């Protein structure tokens with residue numbers, strides 16, 4: 487059996503150990519410490535735009551605190567992209583708020599600005615109130631159509647929270663994903679662009695908001711000699727040891743991004759002439775996806791096989807692929823919530839889509855092998 491090719495594996499730089507040794511020598515084996523602060527500063531520098539970053543225990547925690555900062559609470563409605571991972575909308579429910587799902591457009595696979603505006607107008611008509619926030623996702627690293635989305639959001643005065651968990655380093659009009667909205671969430675889970683073995687960060691508009699987020703993430707403990715609380719807190723801080731891993735990872739962030747994009751280039755080139763297979767591309771020069779995962783759309787009439795049949799055939803060759811995220815309105819747990827999307831674009835993208843192995847540790851030969859096996863199952 488040939489070597490196993492996985493979808494997206496953690497890829498260590500080797501310098502993580504050095505930062506961890508420093509932490510051990512300084513006895514910084516605690517939640518707070520210099521490395522988690524250094525990691526935040528380096529993320530801030532990378533993102534630019536004068537943002538303040540707070541490192542947290544998970545991307546999901548970042549989305550949750552972002553919603554809290556936007557004042558989302560019980561019975562508020564929050565618009566969320568329908569085609570996404572459930573972690574984009576679970577925190578809406580943690581707050582006792584109501585997710586309102588909005589369909590994607592086919593180019594970026596992200597929230598459709600036209601349907602978004604329809605949904606906002608309809609919710610106002612139906613409930614008398616505008617939704618409290620909009621959760622936009624940059625799926626698989628592809629930036630959403632932020633000009634159009636921000637125009638709609640500001641027209642109705644609704645803040646945007648970007649779920650940039652998959653989009654660290656992606657750019658739109660030369661500006662980093664996660665810096666357009668009021669808040670932006672990043673993830674450093676094991677399968678993302680860089681990992682802290684589990685972690686996330688919230689990109690905040692300024693230092694004051696970041697200080698409040700840090701306060702909430704560390705049990706909302708007031709500055710007094712005894713424990714004193716005026717608000718509900720969370721235990722969402724990234725540990726310093728995870729911060730060490732993050733520092734080692736950010737050392738090589740540019741290389742990791744270049745490699746993901748190079749892998750996408752190989753797929754785009756090798757699969758260009760395969761009938762019934764189309765590789766997702768940047769729709770225009772405005773978009774610069776990190777191509778966290780390269781994805782394809784399959785036309786079974788031309789390939790003779792469905793995405794799931796391809797998945798099973800490739801698994802047999804020791805190659806891991808994955809179907810796209812299944813739209814939220816198709817999940818039993820979220821079926822009862824409002825959904826806007828007459829064209830069901832997200833459902834179609836899901837039914838025809840497949841994610842290809844894209845980890846930055848994969849070699850050119852690995853990717854060529856995936857292409858060969860993929861072509862072999864399309865006859």
Ligand SMILES: *Cc1c(COP(=O)(O)O)cnc(C)c1O
Pocket residue numbers: 543544545546547570571573574623649651652672673674675684685686
């Ligand atoms: C990974 C991911 C998250 C959650 O991040 P965690 O760090 O795993 O909590 C949220 N949204 C999307 C789109 C993701 O891919």
